[in-house]
Amino acid sequence: xxxxxxxxxxxxxxxxxxxxxxxxxxxxxxxxxxxxxxxxxxxxxxxxxxxxxxxxxxxxxxxxxxxxxxxxxxxxxxxxxxxxxxxxxxxxxxxxxxxxxxxxxxxxxxxxxxxxxxxxxxxxxxxxxxxxxxxxxxxxxxxxxxxxxxxxxxxxxxxxxxxxxxxxxxxxxxxxxxxxxxxxxxxxxxxxxxxxxxxxxxxxxxxxxxxxxxxxxxxxxxxxxxxxxxxxxxxxxxxxxxxxxxxxxxxxxxxxxxxxxxxxxxxxxxxxxx
Amino acid sequence: xxxxxxxxxxxxxxxxxxxxxxxxxxxxxxxxxxxxxxxxxxxxxxxxxxxxxxxxxxxxxxxxxxxxxxxxxxxxxxxxxxxxxxxxxxxxxxxxxxxxxxxxxxxxxxxxxxxxxxxxxxxxxxxxxxxxxxxxxxxxxxxxxxxxxxxxxxxxxxxxxxxxxxxxxxxxxxxxxxxxxxxxxxxxxxxxxxxxxxxxxxxxxxxxxxxxxxxxxxxxxxxxxxxxxxxxxxxxxxxxxxxxxxxxxxxxxxxxxxxxxxxxxxxxxxxxxx
Numbered sequence: 001x002x003x004x005x006x007x008x009x010x011x012x013x014x015x016x017x018x019x020x021x022x023x024x025x026x027x028x029x030x031x032x033x034x035x036x037x038x039x040x041x042x043x044x045x046x047x048x049x050x051x052x053x054x055x056x057x058x059x060x061x062x063x064x065x066x067x068x069x070x071x072x073x074x075x076x077x078x079x080x081x082x083x084x085x086x087x088x089x090x091x092x093x094x095x096x097x098x099x100x101x102x103x104x105x106x107x108x109x110x111x112x113x114x115x116x117x118x119x120x121x122x123x124x125x126x127x128x129x130x131x132x133x134x135x136x137x138x139x140x141x142x143x144x145x146x147x148x149x150x151x152x153x154x155x156x157x158x159x160x161x162x163x164x165x166x167x168x169x170x171x172x173x174x175x176x177x178x179x180x181x182x183x184x185x186x187x188x189x190x191x192x193x194x195x196x197x198x199x200x201x202x203x204x205x206x207x208x209x210x211x212x213x214x215x216x217x218x219x220x221x222x223x224x225x226x227x228x229x230x231x232x233x234x235x236x237x238x239x240x241x242x243x244x245x246x247x248x249x250x251x252x253x254x255x256x257x258x259x260x261x262x263x264x265x266x267x268x269x270x271x272x273x274x
Numbered sequence: 275x276x277x278x279x280x281x282x283x284x285x286x287x288x289x290x291x292x293x294x295x296x297x298x299x300x301x302x303x304x305x306x307x308x309x310x311x312x313x314x315x316x317x318x319x320x321x322x323x324x325x326x327x328x329x330x331x332x333x334x335x336x337x338x339x340x341x342x343x344x345x346x347x348x349x350x351x352x353x354x355x356x357x358x359x360x361x362x363x364x365x366x367x368x369x370x371x372x373x374x375x376x377x378x379x380x381x382x383x384x385x386x387x388x389x390x391x392x393x394x395x396x397x398x399x400x401x402x403x404x405x406x407x408x409x410x411x412x413x414x415x416x417x418x419x420x421x422x423x424x425x426x427x428x429x430x431x432x433x434x435x436x437x438x439x440x441x442x443x444x445x446x447x448x449x450x451x452x453x454x455x456x457x458x459x460x461x462x463x464x465x466x467x468x469x470x471x472x473x474x475x476x477x478x479x480x481x482x483x484x485x486x487x488x489x490x491x492x493x494x495x496x497x498x499x500x501x502x503x504x505x506x507x508x509x510x511x512x513x514x515x516x517x518x519x520x521x522x523x524x525x526x527x528x529x530x531x532x533x534x535x536x537x538x539x540x541x542x543x544x545x546x547x548x
Binding site: 006014015016017018021022025026027029030031032033039041042066068072074088090092093095096097099100101103104106108109123124127128131135160162163166167170171255256257258259261262263266271272 | 280288289290291292295296299300301303304305306307313315316340342346348362364366367369370371373374375377378380382383397398401402405409434436437440441444445529530531532533535536537540545546
């Protein structure tokens with residue numbers, strides 16, 4: 001039982017995804033440690049909470065150290081199951097709900113009820129509409145309804161446009177189209193014609209040629225398309241074109257999709273739609 | 275300046291997306307209030323932090339009440355800019371990093387440095403590979419490499435399979451394929467043949483016929499495909515087939531994509547790949 005190993009449990013009455021995401025960024029501050037992470041979702045009654053205890057106890061025995069619990073549990077009775085348990089509990093809700101309630105001068109609802117459900121369903125529909133929009137406007141597939149786009153990404157093939165548009169849709173309900181920049185555009189030395197009237201929606205993505213070469217080689221090994229020489233040429237042409245046309249652009253090479261999306265929103269002043 | 279209005283700022287040296295997501299679930303506990311929410315990302319130096327202050331002050335004047343700040347700021351100097359500012363600050367990092375550090379007996383790193391960057395880049399690549407997998411295996415488009423799938427979703431057209439597979443890929447790096455259940459399958463009364471050998475990866479999605487009718491009508495209004503009668507028939511046949519074949523399934527109608535994804539992972543015992 002190495003001393004630098006700990007088990008971490010994200011215990012939630014919902015999906016636990018928020019707790020897990022925050023938890024992972026907290027734990028990243030302790031790079032010398034090894035964390036075994038387990039998400040325990042949908043713990044919304046006392047029985048389910050009790051069923052968690054043996055699993056957590058077992059991990060604690062294996063580690064020879066107290067486990068860490070990050071909890072988002074609305075119901076007091078459910079949360080009470082973990083009271084007195086030999087662990088360190090970081091309670092995301094209670095820690096912040098109490099000071100918020102004091103500041104606002106209103107008590108918190110215990111039940112996140114019907115109103116929220118209906119609202120979430122509307123959000124879900126809007127996000128799904130944005131996902132469909134991204135899929136229909138992927139890789140220049142359609143010029144229709146481009147006026148509806150919140151943002152239009154341009155860049156060479158496989159520089160990360162598609163995942164970015166899907167993330168913008170899924171996380172924020174933002175409608176994002178994407179257009180490839182291809183050798184014909186470079187020869188003409190101009191943007192694809194259809195994009196001229198949407199200049200204020202354009203954001204460029206670029207990537208380091210070595211990385212692009214690696215990505216394209218997975219798809220089409222030993223092709224001219226994937227060759228480092230061709231990747232260098234395409235990236236240089238694309239960056240030159242975007243620079244000359246005054247299109248703001250960013251390099252996706254060492255960024256997460258969250259970062260790329262947040263930068264794009266910042267550049268174009270777009271905020272979440274949901 | 276209505277008393278039940280408050281401005282909320284998510285101030286982060288990163289994207290601020292985690293803070294915003296947690297913040298939104300905290301604020302949902304105060305349904306009587308109206309919150310104006312602003313994300314302030316990439317606040318990673320003292321100058322950028324100072325530039326936030328006038329914006330926050332302005333909002334406070336308009337509200338006639340102290341603003342709420344949710345912060346995730348690693349650097350102490352940057353965070354200190356907000357000290358003494360008339361606001362309620364909920365500091366996600368300090369609040370939890372300090373007790374974590376005490377429990378673990380190690381100091382936290384202040385810089386989330388190179389190691390994390392490289393790791394994030396590897397995570398990004400894995401997630402992008404999963405996104406590509408989902409796109410290539412969308413709607414039964416390919417039977418190749420199905421053995422690589424962590425999970426295979428089945429269900430009638432437009433019941434929510436595609437967004438779910440993309441979310442599983444983007445959030446967890448999980449490879450998910452999806453197959454439509456179509457009238458031919460119902461006539462034969464059997465699963466699509468190619469799926470037989472992957473029974474232990476299958477999860478069904480279903481949806482209320484009224485909702486399916488509304489979704490399909492947006493695409494193909496007044497078609498037989500979108501008619502309520504046909505939607506009722508397809509959903510009934512699909513649920514009957516899944517029941518008879520012993521495929522676990524869930525109803526997507528009133529669930530968020532996070533919930534659907536978390537349930538699927540629970541059903542098939544799949545954990546995050548990244």
